[in-house]
Amino acid sequence: MYKPFVSLKKEPIRFVVAIPTINRADLLNETLAKYFKDFNETPIVICDNGNQEIISRNHNFEILRPEANLGVAKSWNLLMEFADNNGATHVLMLNDDVYLGKTETQIQSVLQIWKNMHFINSYQQWSAYILTVQAWKEFGKFDENIFPAYFEDNDAHYRMKLLDMNMVYTEKLNPVIFRNSMSIEKNPKLNESFFKNRRYYIQKWGGPPEKEKYCIPFDGNLH
Known part of the structure; x- marks a missing residue:
């Protein structure tokens, strides 16, 4: 199932900005007003899981509105699918x-510096990261059994490690304004899945993050 990953395809770099949201349109709208300038020529796509009032612009912008909360993993997958379907x-x-506080020119520079990287992450808990569409397809997409949040990032990172994908962490993606768990602050019920998802992760990989034992999910047992 898992094998060494093939190097990146040589094709022009095209990126989209993707943002999942559920209940913090107040914070999102503040930043979107800035992103519309920072990323004027770059497509921005939102996955709105909370049917919120979100500001818009008349070009390079789309809001996906699922009927119910998809959770983090499925929202990420939906946004990655959108990027793939639009040639990113x-x-x-x-x-x-x-x-984030970066412009599209600065992000293009990051992508040129690490053009052979499949995954580029900030040091701020997956709050800002760049993933190639090719790598997302290869590692098998984000695990939608992990719902609504917690451990979907650990799971994807471990699968990328198993495939020996090229990954780097950089302060160049550190947001200039970093807030943590603001959705949970507004709705504490979103925090209730932590221990459930931790148990699932341990069942899947034989241990918690950084202490995994299995190289294939559930050690090859049907689940």
């Missing part, structure tokens, strides 16, 4: 409660 090679995924 990379996705800059952002939390709705941070402000």
